[in-house]
Amino acid sequence: MGSQLRGEADRVVLDAPGVHRALARIAHEIVERNKGVEGLGLVGIRSRGDFLARRLQDEIAKLEGERVPFGAMDVTLYRDDITRGADHHLVQITEIPWEVDGKTILLVDDVLFTGRTVRAALDALMDFGRPRTIQLAVLVDRGHRELPIRADYVGKNLPTQRAEKVRVRLQESDGIDEVAILPAVHAIGNGGAGLKRATGQARAERARRA
């Protein structure tokens, strides 16, 4: 997926070892800041945040010898722009099979951009209980926030232009670990493309059929 769409202008900013190093560092920071893993729980935001949370679970286990509880969340139903994707995007299962009350929840996502996904995730999480604190870990922070949200742990700060796309690909879903910046024009129909473009495409398709 995506490889045939790859143009010369794609700029790879993190390769597989880079992704691994970033996650290993974040794991260290998490353990350091929380003075261990007592009361910690990882929640990944689907899709891809869940894979990253799994990897952090492994990295933390290497350091502390303990597997912290893992959960995954699909926050589509909590989004403010939710309904744009209703027919494009399969809502996936949310599973947090442990009590979140009193826990330190580590929310994990791949890209921090406008902050709207994180806002939705915070709302969703609150419906599951009352965590003691919530921290945010992201693989890439690309800026352009629209809400007062910041990450506690960042794999890589990536200055981008608003119209550019950041494409995160992970072994688990895409067969390769890589973060790349794509000019907007290359992003059509691609795994890392924003929904906006896909909606436009769908609209064109509808118009063509009519």
Place this chain on the structure above:
Amino acid sequence: MLFARPHLIGLEGLSAEEITFLLDTAESFKEVSEREIKKVPALRGRTVVNLFFEGSTRTRTSFEIAAKRLSADTVSLSAQASSASKGETLTDTARNLAAMGPDAIVVRHPSSGAPDLLARHVDCPIINAGDGAHEHPTQALLDLLTIREHKGQIAGLTVAIVGDLLHSRVARSNLFGLLTMGAKVRFVGPPTLVPRQFADLGAELVCDLHEGLKGVDVIMMLRIQRERMNGRYFSSLDEYSRLYCLSADAVARAKSDVIILHPGPMNRGVEISSTVADGPYSVIMDQVTNGVAVRMAVLYVLVGRRKAALDDAAADDGPAIDAAVRPLALAELPAKRAATGE
């Protein structure tokens, strides 16, 4: 596009991909009903009208709960309370409702084709909650979901649908859905209630109950619809139940891991014995639970998309969307689900 239709009138004509998409979505929604706070803000600010021209407890409650768990506002109208009793035509009722700007109308009507007629007169999604002897798509979807949950998949199964097939919209919707998903369907009942023409739709017709249940994976019982029987279809209820009531003895003809479904309401002792209805093979309560999830999925997919279309028309250049929400290509789905099942 995974589900691009504006309405849900029936399962006839839906592709296996479209049905699978609705079932997968419903599966994700089941979890919401297991939370302590059984509500997500997905359809906040949307209005769903339940328009019921025919009695119903289960379906109507199920739709109402589904809409409420998605945070939609619901309005329920029944035939007695509506202007239909004052002589207003169906299309006029619908036009008046549409003028109030609902985001979806769920309709049940004693006449086949009523939802389809409505769909041509209003511009919001119409969801068929049962029309005459035509279709009852959400019932069939919840049956398919229940079967898939218990059997892993639908393709390759043999399903016996037993009883009053002539009057049954549930049977028709299930027939279309099951055949599309690759199952074999057997219609079992007295010839007066199983017209020969049904063979043209792709079902195998069997008259004898014990014969019909031989080796099946799923038994779907239908209610004897006394209210629709204006002719003589069998000599007495007594005789019917002697020949077609699902007893433990009859169940023994099916596979040993058979599951038994009934869309409700049950006539205990007429088409199904209490031993069987409450027995270990019965998945009837699962059907009811799945009903809410399926209706949440249908409302979400239909109402959600409508909002998207309006948004796009209104503001062509809205704020860009976080990279975390991505369209999923159909080809990606199996891998995705496998990944979540770890």
